[in-house]
Amino acid sequence: MNARPASIRVSWIVGGVAFVLGSIALALVIGPTPIDRSGVLIESFDAALPGSFDSGLTDQQQSIVANLRLPRVVLGLLVGASLSISGATFQGVFRNPLADPYLLGVAAGGGLGATIAFVYGLGDGQGWFDLVQVFAFAGALSAVFLAWVMGNAASAGVTELGGDRQSSATSLILAGVAVASFFTAIQSFLQQRNTEDIRQVYTWLLGGLTTSGWTEVILLLPIATICVALLLPSGRMLDVLAVGDDEATMLGMSVNRVRLALVVIASLLTASAVAVSGLIAFVGLIIPHTVRLVFGSSYRIIVPMSVIVGAGFLTLSDLVARTALSPSELPIGVVTAFFGAPFFVVILRTAVSR
Numbered sequence: 001m002n003a004r005p006a007s008i009r010v011s012w013i014v015g016g017v018a019f020v021l022g023s024i025a026l027a028l029v030i031g032p033t034p035i036d037r038s039g040v041l042i043e044s045f046d047a048a049l050p051g052s053f054d055s056g057l058t059d060q061q062q063s064i065v066a067n068l069r070l071p072r073v074v075l076g077l078l079v080g081a082s083l084s085i086s087g088a089t090f091q092g093v094f095r096n097p098l099a100d101p102y103l104l105g106v107a108a109g110g111g112l113g114a115t116i117a118f119v120y121g122l123g124d125g126q127g128w129f130d131l132v133q134v135f136a137f138a139g140a141l142s143a144v145f146l147a148w149v150m151g152n153a154a155s156a157g158v159t160e161l162g163g164d165r166q167s168s169a170t171s172l173i174l175a176g177v178a179v180a181s182f183f184t185a186i187q188s189f190l191q192q193r194n195t196e197d198i199r200q201v202y203t204w205l206l207g208g209l210t211t212s213g214w215t216e217v218i219l220l221l222p223i224a225t226i227c228v229a230l231l232l233p234s235g236r237m238l239d240v241l242a243v244g245d246d247e248a249t250m251l252g253m254s255v256n257r258v259r260l261a262l263v264v265i266a267s268l269l270t271a272s273a274v275a276v277s278g279l280i281a282f283v284g285l286i287i288p289h290t291v292r293l294v295f296g297s298s299y300r301i302i303v304p305m306s307v308i309v310g311a312g313f314l315t316l317s318d319l320v321a322r323t324a325l326s327p328s329e330l331p332i333g334v335v336t337a338f339f340g341a342p343f344f345v346v347i348l349r350t351a352v353s354r
Contacts, residue, residue, distance in 0.1 A: 016308035023312040027073045027319045071214045076318045077311040082273040084310025087284025089266040092238030101270040101284035104176035105143030108183035110274040113139025119194040133275040140271035151175035206331030207280035216276040227269035235300035282340030
């Protein structure tokens with residue numbers, strides 16, 4: 001296979017960064033409240049470097065930009081990057097381009113945790129360490145933990161019967177499906193018994209980037225920064241895993257340890273994103289797969305490009321969510337599914353026709 005020129009990869013990064021910056025600019029200047037566009041951008045720079053610029057905006061307009069639009073854009077960048085790199089990691093770990101960050105039950109666990117908090121009146125999903133966020137985070141990680149325990153127990157039994165190494169990954173996926181089904185059943189039961197909370201629960205389940213200022217950003221930023229920094233260099237390991245468990249072992253890799261480490265980091269990152277944004281569909285599936293089809297199959301490219309493209313994609317999706325039916329707001333999960341599903345089909349057809 002011929003290597004692609006390094007200069008092309010540099011241009012990809014430059015183009016991706018330009019895409020993100022354009023998404024940020026559009027999301028900042030467009031909103032239900034008319035504000036001078038140049039003033040919005042200047043005020044955004046001033047928020048990053050206080051006292052350095054004079055935007056000429058009124059105090060109310062400055063507050064809208066600094067405390068509503070800007071934190072929402074930053075949150076969209078963080079959540080989009082988090083879900084995308086997690087999806088790329090899961091696709092590499094399980095050697096399945098259709099895997100997503102919710103594969104091991106993160107969505108079902110987060111949904112169950114949030115539902116418990118809502119039906120028992122423990123919070124509203126906003127503010128510092130709101131119990132909806134705490135329960136969603138705990139539920140998401142609990143689902144992954146159960147899936148891992150069940151998957152390992154099942155793969156151990158298969159190995160004793162003469163199964164190969166690949167059976168461990170398959171067992172883990174099946175365990176994730178079982179855990180997700182179980183958690184979803186409990187969630188449905190709670191919703192049926194507490195119908196007055198269904199609207200609030202479903203609003204959270206469909207995802208959203210509504211913020212109470214910088215609170216959600218500050219909650220997600222440390223975990224996202226650490227986990228993304230740990231996953232960015234994983235492209236080489238994922239490329240080795242792509243050749244198969246037996247081959248990777250012969251190349252000196254401890255497959256189970258690497259798989260465990262990557263799954264734990266990606267699951268922690270996904271759970272953190274879910275806790276502050278709800279369940280946002282398709283981002284962790286469509287972005288890594290699109291990057292693979294456009295830029296190549298090496299995870300040394302897929303992982304970093306997924307971060308860039310995912311951040312810009314979710315920022316634009318949120319812009320559509322809050323302006324399409326203004327002054328009402330669409331759940332961002334509806335927007336990502338509406339655009340993501342047809343786009344995904346087009347990408348697949350294009351790939352097949354090549």
